[in-house]
Amino acid sequence: MSYLLTSAFLFALGVYGVLTRRTAILVFLSIELMLNAANLSLVGFARAYGLDGQVAALMVIAIAAAEVAVGLGLIVAIFRHRESTAVDDLSELRG
């Protein structure tokens, strides 16, 4: 049970990071923290409900890898265009 409580607090830490960080890369790091908090709770619940939780955590890791590839590609493309990765500089939809 203490693992599940810890995972809830880790997720909240990730939320705090997403809200306060100003660089896109650091926002991404916080999102990774949240994904891992979810994984920890999946593995924790697997002890009560069976191995399916662990397989789901494996899928989450694979999806996180895909998300990081696309996200960092986006950040590099934006940096080339704008010379900046601060999220507040990207508040308009114009290119």
Next chain:
Amino acid sequence: MSPLEALALLFLLGTGVLVVTLRNAIHAALALILNFLILAGLYVALDARFLGFIQIIVYAGAIVVLFLFVIMLLFAAQGEVGFDPLVRSKPLAALLALGVAGVLLSGLWGLRLAFTQDLKGGLPQALGPLLYGDWLFVLLAVGFLLMAATVVAVALVEPGKASRTQEAEKREEVVR
């Protein structure tokens, strides 16, 4: 809960705090690696050995190193850049994060779980039949997603695109 487990959970939360507060992005990424290594140890303690090693290899070894690579490529180690559109919003953000924690904890409140499942150590031999049984289509979908993500990542940072438009502009000027 043994004191070692409590210590590991404490370290997990401590490195999490470092990830969201350190000013230097490289230091934050290194704290994230530490966080993932502790998490891998916890997975092994929770009978998820295969997942623990995947966590070390894929997350700490590949994903965060990719992050470090991009931080160094873009000289983006300085975390406090740009303007702050909402001054002194950090207490508000902390309050909101605490609210999220409250919602999650309320979901756990009164939950009577019996941690009695036999997980066979979480070894690949135990995960394999599930992965190629009930989860087969999910596995295929995730594989397709990974392929699509790879194609998109390559297409996004294709270097030829920008220079091609510049060349076209030059050619137009010459024609004019």
